[in-house]
Amino acid sequence: VCLTCCSRESMVRINQICHKNGIKFFTGDVFGYHGYMFADLGDHEFVEEKPKVAKASAGLEDGPEAKRARLDPAETTMVKKRLEFCLLRDALAVEWRGEKATAALRRTAPDYFLLQ
Numbered sequence: 508v509c510l511t512c513c514s515r516e517s518m519v520r521i522n523q524i525c526h527k528n529g530i531k532f533f534t535g536d537v538f539g540y541h542g543y544m545f546a547d548l549g550d551h552e553f554v555e556e557k558p559k560v561a562k563a564s565a566g567l568e569d570g571p572e573a574k575r576a577r578l579d580p581a582e583t584t585m586v587k588k589r590l591e592f593c594l595l596r597d598a599l600a601v602e603w604r605g606e607k608a609t610a611a612l613r614r615t616a617p618d619y620f621l622l623q
Contacts, residue, residue: 510534515599522547522595534595543622547592556583599623 508525510518511534518534525532526547535544559582602608 508532519596541618552589555586
């Protein structure tokens with residue numbers, strides 16, 4: 508489900524219905540130079556391709572260089588990952604006061620608070 512130009516209450520209500528039924532949910536809007544986007548993919552599983560680490564051959568090289576792991580871009584391995592997305596209601600209810608919020612405030616663009 509993709510929503511634009513909806514009230515906050517409608518977005519929260521529709522997101523709760525989608526999350527409960529395992530339906531992917533996206534919402535967003537643009538206001539001149541400012542905009543937002545939110546995605547709730549529920550319980551999302553995906554596969555990520557990673558380069559394999561090549562092991563150093565014993566006896567061929569000596570010293571600290573030989574002990575470092577090397578990435579071999581030619582060979583890759585597939586890694587299965589899982590993410591659990593939160594509800595829009597929970598994302599909007601973040602507490603911005605206190606010690607926990609300090610790190611989050613540094614990573615959050617000031618535009619976020621304008622849109623709130």
